Structure formats: C-alpha cells, structure tokens
Amino acid sequence: MGLAAGGEGWLRLAVLELRHISKHFGAIEAVKDVSFSLEAGEVIGLMGDNGAGKSTLVKMIAGNFRPSSGTMLMDGAEVVLHRPLEARRHGIEIVHQDLALCNNLTAAANVFLGRELKMGVGPFKILDYKAMYRRAAEIFTELKSETRPRDLVKRMSGGQRQAVAIARTRLSDAKIVLMDEPTAAISVRQVAEVLNLIRRLRDQGITVVLISHRMPDLFAVADRVIVMRRGTKVADRKIADSSAEEVTGLITGAIETV
Numbered sequence: 001m002g003l004a005a006g007g008e009g010w011l012r013l014a015v016l017e018l019r020h021i022s023k024h025f026g027a028i029e030a031v032k033d034v035s036f037s038l039e040a041g042e043v044i045g046l047m048g049d050n051g052a053g054k055s056t057l058v059k060m061i062a063g064n065f066r067p068s069s070g071t072m073l074m075d076g077a078e079v080v081l082h083r084p085l086e087a088r089r090h091g092i093e094i095v096h097q098d099l100a101l102c103n104n105l106t107a108a109a110n111v112f113l114g115r116e117l118k119m120g121v122g123p124f125k126i127l128d129y130k131a132m133y134r135r136a137a138e139i140f141t142e143l144k145s146e147t148r149p150r151d152l153v154k155r156m157s158g159g160q161r162q163a164v165a166i167a168r169t170r171l172s173d174a175k176i177v178l179m180d181e182p183t184a185a186i187s188v189r190q191v192a193e194v195l196n197l198i199r200r201l202r203d204q205g206i207t208v209v210l211i212s213h214r215m216p217d218l219f220a221v222a223d224r225v226i227v228m229r230r231g232t233k234v235a236d237r238k239i240a241d242s243s244a245e246e247v248t249g250l251i252t253g254a255i256e257t258v
C-alpha cells in the first residue's frame with residue numbers, strides 16, 4: 001500500500017499514508033475507516049458536502065485531533081501526532097478554514113508569528129526584524145505574490161491573506177500543506193491568485209491537500225480527487241479520469257459506490 005510506482009518505474013514510499021483512520025466525537029462518527037496515500041508533489045482535492053468529515057480528517061493529519069483508531073505513516077514509518085507542533089516537525093502544515101492571522105500586525109510579523117527570528121546570544125537575544133522582513137519578502141517573491149512584508153494584514157484582501165497564511169508554510173520546508181477552503185470567501189481574481197500559489201507549492205515538490213466546495217478550483221489545480229460522504233471515503237480518482245458531473249454525483253450520493 002505504501003509503495004507506489006514512481007515516474008521512472010522506481011518504487012517510492014508515499015509521503016503520507018492513512019490506514020483505517022476513524023474519529024468519533026461521542027456518538028458522532030465524523031470519519032470512518034478512511035485509508036489513502038499521498039505522493040510528493042501532488043495536489044489532492046478533498047471534496048464532500050458540509051459535515052462529510054473533511055476538516056476533521058485534515059485536523060488529524062495536522063495533529064489537532066488524535067484519531068480514535070487507525071494509523072498514519074510518513075515515508076513508510078508510523079507517526080503519532082499528539083500536537084500541531086509535532087505535525088509541523090514532520091513537515092505538515094495546515095492553513096485553517098478561518099485564517100488565524102493577527103489583523104493588527106504586518107504580513108512579515110504574521111508569517112513569523114510564534115517562530116520569530118532572533119539575534120544575539122543568551123539573555124541578550126532580540127527579535128531580528130530586518131531578517132524577518134527580508135525572508136518574508138523572499139517568500140512572497142518566490143510565491144509571486146504582490147504582498148509586501150510591511151503591509152498590515154487588516155488592509156489586505158482575502159487573496160493576500162491566503163498568501164500570508166501560505167507563506168507561513170514556506171518557513172519550515174513543509175512536505176505537506178493542508179488547505180481548508182482557501183477560496184471560500186474571496187473574489188474570482190483572488191481565487192486565481194490562490195490557485196497559482198498552490199501550483200507554486202506543487203512545483204517545489206510539496207504535496208497539497210485542498211479542501212474546496214468549488215468544482216472549478218478542483219479541475220484547475222488538482223491531480224487527484226478524494227470524495228468523502230458522511231465520514232466515509234467514497235472515491236479516490238485521478239482528475240483526468242473524472243468529471244465535474246461524476247464528482248458532484250459522488251458528493252451528493254446520486255452516484256453510489258460499492
């Protein structure tokens with residue numbers, strides 16, 4: 001299961017593999033026996049109706065929730081993530097549905113929030129603003145975003161806020177970036193910007209899991225689609241082998257799977 005045929009016929013390990021992952025909250029079974037594996041540099045669309053279990057699933061991958069049962073493997077070795085910090089150490093970053101940014105701070109300050117660069121030694125350490133502005137500027141350039149490090153987040157558009165949230169994931173050399181509804185509340189022009197950011201991440205070999213309600217987003221950037229319905233994985237297909245009609249049918253249940 002963890003092995004997949006690589007481009008040149010080599011066998012390589014999945015970046016992440018979920019085996020029989022379930023999560024219940026009391027009597028509610030939010031995620032039921034979900035298994036899949038993710039490859040490096042792949043964009044996976046995670047689709048499903050409200051309450052299908054998408055957020056719960058990515059929160060388990062990000063260390064926000066512990067699975068009730070099942071195992072997770074990274075590069076073939078089992079990992080147990082107790083906290084988001086542990087997921088981050090394994091190269092897993094999440095951009096939450098409600099972008100947790102500080103409005104009163106600059107773009108650079110938000111990028112480095114909780115991971116500030118310091119200079120000096122011992123008790124004389126001070127924040128290295130210059131280095132943080134410089135590094136933030138490099139990341140925005142790399143992401144081809146027009147966001148400037150000194151811009152205040154409260155003056156930013158939804159697309160720029162996404163760029164700030166995504167820039168945070170670039171600090172840590174993430175292997176996997178999980179994005180929960182990044183285009184839910186932004187304008188069409190900004191959606192294009194966010195989809196471009198996703199392509200930039202993929203071009204750097206990062207695996208992106210994109211939760212979206214928007215079918216056009218899925219077909220614009222994803223290589224593969226995983227569909228959830230009522231906590232269960234109902235489909236896992238290459239985008240090239242599917243269609244918007246099929247995905248819609250799988251989401252609503254109009255298309256039954258065995």
Ligand SMILES: Nc1ncnc2c1ncn2[C@@H]1O[C@H](COP(=O)(O)OP(=O)(O)O)[C@@H](O)[C@H]1O
Pocket residue numbers: 025028029030048049050051052053054055056057
């Ligand atoms: N922290 C929680 N406590 C209790 N129930 C939850 C919690 N988070 C999610 N749920 C429930 O789990 C199910 C799946 O929710 P969620 O993962 O948010 O779905 P989606 O992101 O696909 O809309 C829903 O029935 C939801 O009410």
Ligand SMILES: [Mg+2]
Pocket residue numbers: 054055056097180
């Ligand atoms: Mg959700």
